[in-house]
Structures are given as structure tokens and as C-alpha cells.
Amino acid sequence: MLDLSPEDITxxxxxxxLVFLSAPLLAQNLVLVAQEVIDLFWLGRLSGDAVxxxxxxxxxxxxxxxxxxxxxxxxxxxxxxxxxxxxNRSGARRAVFTGFAVAIGGGFLVGIxxxxxxxxxxxxxAFAQPEAxxxxxxxLGAAYLGVxxxxxxxxxxxxxxxxxxxxxxDSRASLWMNLVAVGSNIVLDPLLIFxxxxxxxxxxxxxxxxxxxxxxxxxVLATGFVLRGRNEGMxxxxxxxxxxxxxxxxxxxxxxxxxxxxxxxxxxxxIVAVVFAAGGAAGLAAYIVGARVATIxxxxxxxxxxxxQSIVGQNLxxxxxxxxxxxxxxxxALAVGALSAVGVVQWLVPGAIATLLVPELSGEAxxxxxxxxxxxxxxxxxxxxxxxFQGGFNGARRTRTSFVASVLQYxxxxxxxxxxxxxxxxxxxxxxxxxxTLSNIAAALGLGWYYRYSTRDGMFERATDAATSPAD
Numbered sequence: 370m371l372d373l374s375p376e377d378i379t380x381x382x383x384x385x386x387l388v389f390l391s392a393p394l395l396a397q398n399l400v401l402v403a404q405e406v407i408d409l410f411w412l413g414r415l416s417g418d419a420v421x422x423x424x425x426x427x428x429x430x431x432x433x434x435x436x437x438x439x440x441x442x443x444x445x446x447x448x449x450x451x452x453x454x455x456x457n458r459s460g461a462r463r464a465v466f467t468g469f470a471v472a473i474g475g476g477f478l479v480g481i482x483x484x485x486x487x488x489x490x491x492x493x494x495a496f497a498q499p500e501a502x503x504x505x506x507x508x509l510g511a512a513y514l515g516v517x518x519x520x521x522x523x524x525x526x527x528x529x530x531x532x533x534x535x536x537x538x539d540s541r542a543s544l545w546m547n548l549v550a551v552g553s554n555i556v557l558d559p560l561l562i563f564x565x566x567x568x569x570x571x572x573x574x575x576x577x578x579x580x581x582x583x584x585x586x587x588x589v590l591a592t593g594f595v596l597r598g599r600n601e602g603m604x605x606x607x608x609x610x611x612x613x614x615x616x617x618x619x620x621x622x623x624x625x626x627x628x629x630x631x632x633x634x635x636x637x638x639x640i641v642a643v644v645f646a647a648g649g650a651a652g653l654a655a656y657i658v659g660a661r662v663a664t665i666x667x668x669x670x671x672x673x674x675x676x677x678q679s680i681v682g683q684n685l686x687x688x689x690x691x692x693x694x695x696x697x698x699x700x701x702a703l704a705v706g707a708l709s710a711v712g713v714v715q716w717l718v719p720g721a722i723a724t725l726l727v728p729e730l731s732g733e734a735x736x737x738x739x740x741x742x743x744x745x746x747x748x749x750x751x752x753x754x755x756x757x758f759q760g761g762f763n764g765a766r767r768t769r770t771s772f773v774a775s776v777l778q779y780x781x782x783x784x785x786x787x788x789x790x791x792x793x794x795x796x797x798x799x800x801x802x803x804x805x806t807l808s809n810i811a812a813a814l815g816l817g818w819y820y821r822y823s824t825r826d827g828m829f830e831r832a833t834d835a836a837t838s839p840a841d
Contacts, residue, residue, distance in 0.1 A: 375453050378538055378680055379687040383696050387676055387703070393544035394535070394672035400544075404551040404583075405664060408576055408727065409624045412555035413727060419573050420727070421650075422509035424657030428637040429490065429510075430517055431567040435630030437479040442532045443678070443763055444623025444648060449536030450679040450764070451836040454686025462608035465533040467615045471623075472529035476522030483518035487511040494642060511538045513577045521582030527584045530591040535675050537600045538683065542591070550587030556577045625768035629775040636779035640787060647791040648798030650739065654730065655737035658723055659745055659802070662715070666749045669707040673700050673753075674760035681764025683771060685836040690829035697761030697820070704753030712749035719743050741802045751813035758816040765832035767823070774816050783808035 378386045385537040412419040428472060444466025452461040483490075517524075527546065534542040557579035564570030595604050644656045658718040677700040715722060719742035723730055730738060755778075759771040783804045790800025 374455075375538055375683060375687075378683045379454055379689060379692070383616055383699055383717070385693065386680055387673070387699055390538060390679060391672045391676035393540040394675050395669055396666040397540075397544045397547040398672050400547050400551045404554055405661060407555050407558060408580075409661060409726065411562050412573065412576055413729065415572060416723060417729065418505045419509055419576075420657065421653060422506050422573060423513060423576075424653065424660070425494075425506050425641065426491065426510035427657075427660065428515045428634050428641055428787060429494070429514060432631060432634040432638065433479055433483050433518065433521060433527075435627055435634050435645040437521050438472070438528050438628045439765050440620060440623035440627040441468045441475060441525065442623070443528045443626040443768065444468060444471070444619035444621075445529055446532040446536040446675070446678055447622050447682050447763060447766060447768075448619055449533055450538075450682030451686035453537055454683030455837055457607065459605075461537065462603060462605050463610075463612065463615055464536075464619065465603050466608045467611065467619050468529045469526060470533060471616060471619060472525035473522050476525035480518045480521030482611055483521070484515050487518060491717050494638060502839075513573045516574050516577035516581065520577075520584070523581055523588065524584050527588040527591070533603055534591070534600070534802060536679055537603060538679060538684065539600055540679075542594050542599065545594075546587040546591050549590045550583040550641075552583075553586045554583030557582055566579040575838040619772050622763075622766050624769055625772040626763065628700065629768070629772040632772065632776045633773050633779045636784050639784060640804075643787050643791055644798055644801055647801065651733035651737055652801075654727075654734040655741045655798070656801070658727055658730070659741035661726060662742060663745055665715075666708055666745075666752050667756075667818055669711075670704050670753045670756035673704045674756040676700070677757055677760035678764040680763055682836070685765060685829065685833045688833050688837055690745055690833045693764065693829050693832075694824050697757060697764075700757040700760065701754050701817075704757050705750045708749040708753040712746040714726070715742055715749070716746035719746075737798065743838075744799075744802045747811035751806075751809040754813040755816055756811065758813075758820045761820060762823075766835060767827055767832070769827065770819070770823075773813060774819075777815065780804040780810040782811045 378390070378742035408423070409420060412423060445464055448464035448468075449461045452458070452464060488507065491507040491510045491514070527550070531543040531546055534540065534546075558576060559565070560568040561571050561575030561579050562573070563575075569575075595602075641653075641656070644652045648655065677697055680696045681693040684690070685694065719739045720735075722742060723735060723738040727738075755774075759774065762768065762770045786807060787801040788805065790796040791798065794800065
């Protein structure tokens with residue numbers, strides 16, 4: 370069931386390839402959403418400050434992942450997919466090993482400084498809060514962030530392994546890895562947060578440690594898949610050598626996506642400070658609830674983006690540029706349709722969603738959460754379009770386009786609207802909420818126009834030449 374061969378991706382029905390490859394990724398992302406909800410559930414039982422601390426530290430954590438994870442992830446997936454599509458198996462195996470090595474190195478290079486500087490960095494970000502709140506939130510946030518930072522090499526290596534499987538066209542392996550990781554996390558969360566039997570009560574540190582240990586278990590499963598020879602043996606002794614040219618090629622593809630994430634996450638960090646200043650504790654709570662609920666919108670978008678990147682990459686490797694273009698447009702249609710449905714449901718029952726997620730919400734925090742969920746719903750179809758257009762560009766090695774689009778989306782549209790609306794026009798924290806949705810819509814329209822222009826200008830034909838040039 371859901372079996373796909375490289376021939377299915379490059380020659381069979383496109384809709385079948387896209388659905389079969391993305392279905393495990395959609396399920397995987399649903400599992401990850403469940404993990405976030407369960408983390409929030411247990412931390413909510415620990416204290417309200419613990420929930421606020423994880424929301425406060427989330428953009429910083431996402432920035433760490435941008436620096437350590439995204440470059441090897443996207444670089445590995447694109448290289449592996451193009452080489453598998455071109456029947457260059459030895460080159461694909463070399464890309465797998467290179468991606469793994471870059472991920473481990475990046476995890477250490479980013480994680481160690483982040484561990485050492487966690488508390489000062491969060492104190493700097495919390496300048497807009499009253500001291501009584503700031504001290505508690507930053508203390509708990511630094512404890513959580515420190516554990517995640519030390520675990521970055523494990524988290525990055527696991528994601529690189531997932532990228533290798535997805536690039537090969539085997540998204541089911543990635544799903545199984547995440548089921549094991551999240552299942553372990555769910556079991557460990559209450560044990561490590563509150564303590565039970567031999568497990569110490571670690572509080573908020575326990576939630577972070579559960580995440581790292583769950584990822585480690587997922588990586589163990591990936592290792593087992595490889596040792597059993599899955600996908601014709603994705604790793605071989607001959608491929609286990611670090612080639613600097615290979616590292617440069619992988620980073621040339623992957624680094625712009627890291628820059629893309631840095632651009633978006635750095636703005637989110639500033640946005641958190643704006644929310645602090647404009648909406649206080651109630652505004653922060655609403656922003657956290659909206660951010661967590663919005664992960665639901667990223668489930669189909671992210672899964673379809675990864676599937677699109679692999680399908681585009683494999684078809685370019687197989688010299689099928691027209692088919693790669695059709696795959697992108699089909700992905701856009703599916704993502705926009707799915708997220709429109711999600712947005713309608715969220716717009717109709719925002720209060721029920723907020724109550725289900727955080728039952729303790731009340732007063733202004735609840736009212737602002739409902740408002741934010743309603744505003745977010747308008748931009749969900751645009752999120753789907755943005756993800757898939759970026760997947761089409763990424764699959765063609767045009768990751769710099771995705772980077773520039775994100776810079777414009779977050780720095781040129783979202784942040785100015787939030788600042789001007791919240792302070793110059795005195796709209797308050799709701800201006801931040803509208804800034805998020807309007808920037809998503811602007812990005813979808815801009816990327817759609819530029820994607821059409823680029824494909825008519827021969828982008829995929831040039832990408833095919835680059836993917837099929839002799840390298841091995």
C-alpha cells in the first residue's frame with residue numbers, strides 16, 4: 370500500500386505519485402501536531418508560566434533549527450531526488466552520507482553556543498515585559514531551550530535521514546520514524562515532567578528531553594532500515610567519504626533555505642516582542658494559541674511541499690521538465706483546496722478550538738485568541754500556495770528564490786504592517802494578527818506570478834540540464 374517506485378514518480382499518473390508520496394508525510398505531520406498539542410496539555414498542567422515560556426522560546430528554537438537543520442534537509446532531499454530520478458544511485462548514496470555529516474556538524478556548531486547563551490538571549494528579548502513576568506518566563510524558557518540546544522545534533526541527524534528517505538521516494542520510512550519519535554515523546558512527557566518511579570521530576574526540562582530522546586529513537590529506527598538494505602542500500606562504504614565539492618553542492622542548494630528560515634524566524638522573534646508591548650500577557654497567550662493552531666494549516670502544506678520537491682527533482686533528473694511543472698500546479702490546487710476547508714472550520718468555531726487547546730483561557734486572552742483564529746483562517750489557502758510554489762522552485766535548485774520571497778514576505782510586508790498598525794495607527798495587537806494573514810496572501814500572489822514567469826522563461830529546462838550533467 371502506498372508503494373512508489375522511481376518509475377511511478379517519473380512516468381506514472383502524477384496525481385497518484387503526489388498523493389501516494391504526500392499521504393505518509395501528511396500523516397507524519399498530523400502526528401507532529403498531536404505531539405505539540407500533548408506537550409501543551411502536560412505543560413499546561415505544570416503551570417501557565419511553562420506554557421508562556423515555550424511560546425516565548427518557540428521563535429528562538431525555530432531559528433536554531435533554521436541554522437542547523439534546514440540546509441542539510443533540503444539540500445539532501447533535492448540532491449537525492451534528482452540523482453535517483455537520473456538513475457545515479459551511487460551519487461544518491463553519496464548525497465545521503467554528505468547530508469548526514471553536514472547535519473551532525475551543524476548541530477554542534479549551532480547547539481553549543483545556543484546552550485551557553487540561552488538565558489542572556491531570552492532576557493534580551495523580554496525587555497518589553499514587566500520584571501515579575503519576565504524573570505519567570507525567561508528562566509523557564511532558558512531551561513527548555515538549553516536542553517533542545519544540546520540535542521540539536523540528534524535532531525538534525527534525524528531530519529537528514531528523513532530527507533534522504535523522502536528524496537528517494539520512500540515517505541513511508543519517514544512516517545515510521547516520526548511515529549516512533551512522537552510515540553516515545555508522548556510516553557516520556559508526563560514521566561519526565563512530573564516524575565514517576567525511576568524517572569526524576571524535571572519540569573519543563575523534561576518536556577524538552579522527551580523531544581530529544583524521541584528523535585533519537587526515530588533515528589535508531591532509520592539506522593535499522595538502512596542496515597536491512599531498504600531502498601537498494603541507501604548507504605554504502607564507497608559513499609562514506611566526505612567530499613568537499615559534494616558538501617559545497619549540497620550547501621549551495623540548502624543554505625538559501627536556511628536563510629529563508631532565518632529571515633522568517635527572526636521576524637517572528639521581533640513579532641513576539643511587538644505582541645508583548647501591544648497586547649501584554651493576554652496578547653501573548655492569544656499569539657501562542659494561534660501559532661499552535663496554525664500548525665494544522667502546515668500539515669497538508671508541508672507534506673505536499675516535500676512531496677512536490679521530490680517529484681520535481683526526480684522528474685528533472687529524468688529529463689521531464691514539463692511533468693515537473695505540472696506536478697507543481699497540481700500540488701498548488703490540492704494544497705489550496707485542503708487549506709480552504711481547514712480555514713472554513715476554524716472560522717466557524719474559533720472559540721471551541723481555543724477552549725479545546727487551552728481550557729484555562731478566559732477573559733481578554735480568550736477573546737483575543739478567538740479574534741486571531743478568525744483572522745488566521747482567511748490566509749490559510751495562501752499558505753498552501755506559498756509552500757507548493759516554493760517546493761517547485763526548491764526542486765529545481767532555485768532555493769534562492771524561496772529565500773528572497775520569505776525576506777519580502779516577513780521583513781517588507783509582515784513586520785511593517787505589525788509595527789505601523791500596532792503603534793502608529795494605535796490598532797493594538799490585532800494589527801499583528803492581520804499582518805500575519807496579509808503577508809501570507811501577498812506572498813502567495815507574488816510567488817504565483819513569478820513561478821509562471823520563470824517556467825515560461827525556461828527555468829525547468831535549465832534545471833534539467835543541471836540535474837543531468839555528468840557528475841559520477
